[in-house]
Amino acid sequence: MSLLAALVLSTSSVAQPAGLPEFEVERLEFNPSGAGSLLINSGQLLPGGRMRVALIGHYENRPLTPELVDPSAEGGFREVTVVAHRTTGHLVAAYGMGDALEVGLQVPLIISQEQGRVTDSPFGAPEGGFKLGTPIASFNIGVLNQSEAIPVDLAAGVSVGFPIGSPDSLGRENSLRAIPRIMVGRETEGLRAGFELGADLRPRVSIGEGDNNEAYNRLRLGAAVSSVGEGLRYEANILMWIPFGREFLTAETLVGVRGPLSDDVEVFAMGGAGFGDTLGSPNFRVLMGAAFGGMPPRCVAGSKHNPAQCPDLDLDGDNVKNRDDACPTDGGKVDAKGCPIKDQDQDGVADEADKCPTTAGAATAAGCPDQDGDSIQDSEDKCPALKGPADRAGCPDTDGDGLDDSADKCPNESGPVDRQGCPAKDSDNDTVLDELDGCPNEAGLPELKGCPAKDADSDTVADHLDNCPEQAGPAANQGCPAAQKQLIAIKQDRIDIKEQVFFDSNAATIQARSNTLLDQLANVLNTHPEIVKVVIEGHTDDRGAADFNRTLSQQRAEAVRDYLVKKGVATERLEPKGFGPDRPVQPNTTSAGRAANRRVDFITRYADDAATQQ
Missing domain, CATH: 3.30.1330.60 (OmpA-like domain)
Incomplete structure (x- = not known):
């Protein structure tokens, strides 16, 4: 705490470079948990008690190049390279608190910073050499976890940047900045996709005189696709900032590779290009680092593990997860605790779960007979010889219109319930249903309720388009007499x-x-x-x-x-x-x-x- 206080006091008392307001050049944030992507949180949080700590080296090329009015330059503006090269070290950490809360911290340290060769810049030269940037704290709350019933991971969170960095190194804003966000992701075989939607809320700052030299609130969009599994992993990210002010849209694309050194240590590298000239958008950036901890080893059926390491798997294949299996290495027919069971009728359903324990039946019908195989036992099936869904008590709906065949007047034609299962008709094929068609047997226009167009005054202009439907007139005058200019x-x-x-x-x-x-x-x-x-x-x-x-x-x-x-x-x-x-x-x-x-x-x-x- 004393070290942090010293940093706050030292950075807040240093003079700001001439011509530059307090401004944090760095726009990139990391995903502290490293789950899925290094940059984009895809809704997957660290489990309770898990931690991840990463050290990252980061280089940016020309992240700050505002424009000045210069009538002699092409387009009336000239570009000033305020920051040509910037190298930063980042300490990034995350910790899972329970099953639905993750906290994170990112502390940047500006190692070096160069202005470039421009000598007539009105801006002061930002300093480099071990200066504190803007520390960022993040708080993420899990909303949904992907499962068989839930298609995605979903989380909500916010990251907050504190104004305690170095002002003479362009390492802080003049007040708090925040990014509230929604994060969603889905993992399929071999791949994980993630998406972030957030708002980058920050103080308004103008540097230079061009339309693209203002930093203010922006919509932040991020998407990532990454590989999963053991060994090398790859990822691709795209970040977009859509401004609320007058500056232009900017984007960055970054690709990376990650490789494990052990069960708890990995190294990674990433690079990519920026598109757009807004403040803080580099031409390109590269980074590399190492991390300790993070998401636990991925538990996959057939992989090497013991029951305690992967409680959600089923080591012995007896349909009882390791966490609940009192006999985790004994396969076969088991009771609720994963041990051998009693099954009097030998139908594969344990007696304690078998509603018909002395009569062989189907597992899908709780051990009772089910002759039509619709998972509804015959005693509760209104149509025991015909396969049908449970929500219709086992009776079929051949045309799939929501009505049982027994109540459907058109069982082979799909139709709405309010028509007793029969389809709507359009006898004259004019797209207007018969019951709404003023002329059901005569094709017409929808705007005339299905009736054909008429021309009462025979002036070649249809009545519904005729300003004077009862007076003949030229079409050029909208069907009205020439003397009545339309x-x-x-x-x-x-x-x-x-x-x-x-x-x-x-x-x-x-x-x-x-x-x-x-x-x-x-x-x-x-x-x-x-x-x-x-x-x-x-x-x-x-x-x-x-x-x-x-x-x-x-x-x-x-x-x-x-x-x-x-x-x-x-x-x-x-x-x-x-x-x-x-x-x-x-x-x-x-x-x-x-x-x-x-x-x-x-x-x-x-x-x-x-x-x-x-």
């Missing part, structure tokens, strides 16, 4: 408008010049009741605060709804939604693009999804 067009899934809906600047007040357009829209909606729903979408360009734009776009969509309601459109047919700048249709890099993005869209729905076959 500003909207009905499409299959939307209503297109040929003019914008205009609002007062930064307000939700509709300008009078849009009244003609909205009046025409209201008239069309009132003429076409088959359009059961219209989603009024409000959109903006990307200028201004995004939250303000979302609120404004919602208010504008509501203003359009209110206008249409005043014109006789039923409120329940209209649903306003504001998306702000989230769904641009053109880049916001030109005036024309921004103008196109400031819009109101009208998305239509003709019938409930249940009206058509899926």
Whole structure:
């Protein structure tokens, strides 16, 4: 404790290099337990009482290369290599506390650090030479353990970085940082896969002037595939950081090999490349180390072990695990304690578990007769001569629709329970079920409830797409007389408008010049009741605060709804939604693009999804 206190006091009193804020360059964390992957925790925790301690040497190439504005450089920025080479030693330890809690500790020691050859950098040169980095404590709680009934290991945890490293070596943040995470993994024959999802929560720091020179909160994703078993093991990892701020996505891929020196000691090496130029992302990194302890030796049927070493195996093959077997080396028919049993009817089921101890039967039916072999004894089987599942009392369901054949009016055709097992019908093959089809014997359109399109005014524009279904007009004018200029067009899934809906600047007040357009829209909606729903979408360009734009776009969509309601459109047919700048249709890099993005869209729905076959 006195040594740790001395380190805290010494590192907190050293001056920070000029031009650099307090910042921890290192972004990589290790998996302290080493279970599965050296980097990615796959939900597998150390058993209670087990410990693992590792010493790791670690080199990073160019982990900190921010940019400065330089009009003379290509692109207007030049890169400054603040840290060109960094070598770190890590002490990593983990301890299992009970069956569902694992604690870990990682203590980095910066051994050397070089800035590179840039002489005109405004940043001070970070120091190297045995400086403390950010110590990290981790706490993981097991939620699920993989078994025959559970497909995966699942754990939740958090790692916390403490601001007690060396500031003049870029070895600490100015406050606590944390990574809460969910970890899941699955082991199959010869391989283990793992996945982490976490959030890297840290103080906001800016170094340099480019868009990629900010460090802040990020989403952390990690995936690993590793081999399991004795001898050499291999692994491949990918880590991705998805920023919440303006910096760019970064990723690293690392591959490694691990080899045992004894039952409790292993050595390992790993290397890989980084992709992306955010703060703390190296071009590449390599590491090697050795570890003592960790996960116990893998117990596999047929491997060398004694019953005490592998309590979950069955050494004598008598279906009693070693931990429960009073006679672990005696195979054959055994009682609950793994010793020879009594079996009067010689059916392989011990008398104490045999519901019919004097009559030979099937083990799957608790020692009672089961003539159809469905694991339900004949005395409890409603269909003793027909094989069926237990949840149907032994009766079959030939078409697999959830109804016993005895209650199924269509036993060879799958159908829902509410149809007594018979399938839905679509006689005219127009994807609309007969009971929902207004014209069940005549193929039609789903948006017309299964009826065919009509053209009452014979102007070649189908009535459901005709703005004036009772007045003939050219198709170019949406089926209305040429003298009635149409500003909207009905499409299959939307209503297109040929003019914008205009609002007062930064307000939700509709300008009078849009009244003609909205009046025409209201008239069309009132003429076409088959359009059961219209989603009024409000959109903006990307200028201004995004939250303000979302609120404004919602208010504008509501203003359009209110206008249409005043014109006789039923409120329940209209649903306003504001998306702000989230769904641009053109880049916001030109005036024309921004103008196109400031819009109101009208998305239509003709019938409930249940009206058509899926």
